[in-house]
Amino acid sequence: MYFSDFPFPERYESFITRKDVLDYLNMYADRFNLRPLVKLNCLVRNVRPLKDDRWEVTYLHKPTNETIRKVYDVVIVCNGHYNVPIYPEVIGEELFQGKKEHSRDYRHNGPYKDKRVLIIGAGPSGVDLTNQISEVAECVLFSTHSAVVAKQTYRENVIKKPDVSRIVDHETVEFTDGTTSRCDVIIYCTGYQYSFPFLDDSCGIKVEDGVIQPLYKHIINIERPTMCFIGLPFIVAAFLTFDVQTKYYCKYLDGSLKLPSKEEMYQDTENEKKWRSEKGISSNKFHMMGSLEQKYYDDLAAEAGIEPLPRVALKIKLASKDRQATDIQNYRRDRFVVLDDDNFILYESACDYPECKET
Structure with a gap:
């Protein structure tokens, strides 16, 4: 999780804490004197292109409640995709009278002491929350169809369940195997959706079925290359992705990377969609990397002439x-x-x- 130009302090363990990550980012900002370049407490309201290929950015300065408009040469969108939750539709959900939450809201396991907690979803958040909440809960119902989770050993108060079929009443949930269980809390660990409410339609960026288009290499706005997106791919080592993508884009900004024509960039994207489809990857997972991660980094490094990511x-x-x-x-x-x-x-x-x- 460290950036290539600033390794972690030797005192860090291999699995670092949230505090360590925050401290590291603060140390990074101080090491490279970044604080004078950063404006905090600013809420971006609108980004729109101007005729001279620059960008007008409208933002709210929250301490003064002042709306400010400024013009920039480049816009790099780094708002990530871990903010707007995805909630699945569950039959009978309106009947449930306990607490319903998303993993986005989780901070610590204290509120779940002696509760019966249903966790839906077996991604990293689902696994971590099951592990942490089971330390204090009466029981944790872990709803998943993951083959990996099926083989994992959890505490005795963790009960593995299949997918939820419906909510029966104010506290009872039915699963696809026909069994039912009572629960006090439901936590959805069901991921997030891409959201760019500050981008004006004239930016030309669309989000359709989980795919952001038109982008070249999951980064560059094909129609307006002075806009790029950092951190869209998922199932990745996130900090490494940020690092490689940013180096790649900086090569474009300093003129050492010449982009293909628009037609060639569109064709490259279509070729990747086709290639992924042939591998059985569904269209709504276009930005998913997983086993493709190293190839993606290598492709960016080769095209931009930057140091490849160590394997x-x-x-x-x-x-x-x-x-x-x-x-x-x-x-x-x-x-x-x-x-x-x-x-x-x-x-x-x-x-x-x-x-x-x-x-």
Whole structure:
């Protein structure tokens, strides 16, 4: 999770805390003297292109409640996709009288003490919340169809359930296997949707079925290349994605990267859609990387002439995922030591680090 030009402090563990991440970002800002360049407490209301290829940005300065308009040469959209929750439609949902939440709202497990909690969704958030809430809850009903989760071992008060078929009454949920369970809280760990409410229609960006278009390499607005998006891909090592994408775009800004013609960029995007379809990837997962992640980074590096991402980074990510699948309770105590750009040593928590497994 660190940027290539500023490694983590040696005191950090392999699995860092939220506080560590915040401290690291503050240290990064101080190291490169970024604070004078950043305007905080500004809510962007509208972004629209001008005739001279520049951008008018309208924003609210919240401390003074003043609306300000300024013109910029480049707009880089970095609002991410972990803010606007996706809530699935559940039959009978209006009957439920307990609390309904999204993983976005979770801060700590205190409010769930002695509760019966239903968690829907088996992505990273679903797994983490199940693990944390089960420390204090009466029981956790973990609703998922994930084959990986089916093999994982959780605390005794975690009950694995299939998908929810409907809500029966004020506290009862029915699952697709016909069983029913009572719960006090439902937490949806069902992901997020892309949202850019501040972009004027004249920007030419559309979000349709989870796909942002028209973009080249999931980054550059094909029609207006002085606008780009950082961090759209999902199932990625996020900070590494930000790092590589930003370096790529900076090469365009300084003139060392020459973009193909509009026609060629559109064709490249269509070729990728076709290629993904042939691999069985549904159209609404166009920005998903997963096993395609290293190839994506390598393609960006090759086109922009930047240093490729060391393969050890994603090797560690995959090794961590394997450890999570086999030891969900303890894998965050593992330690990884990087040897070089291709190799690392894994110290597993179970053996308290006296021995190591070299990969």
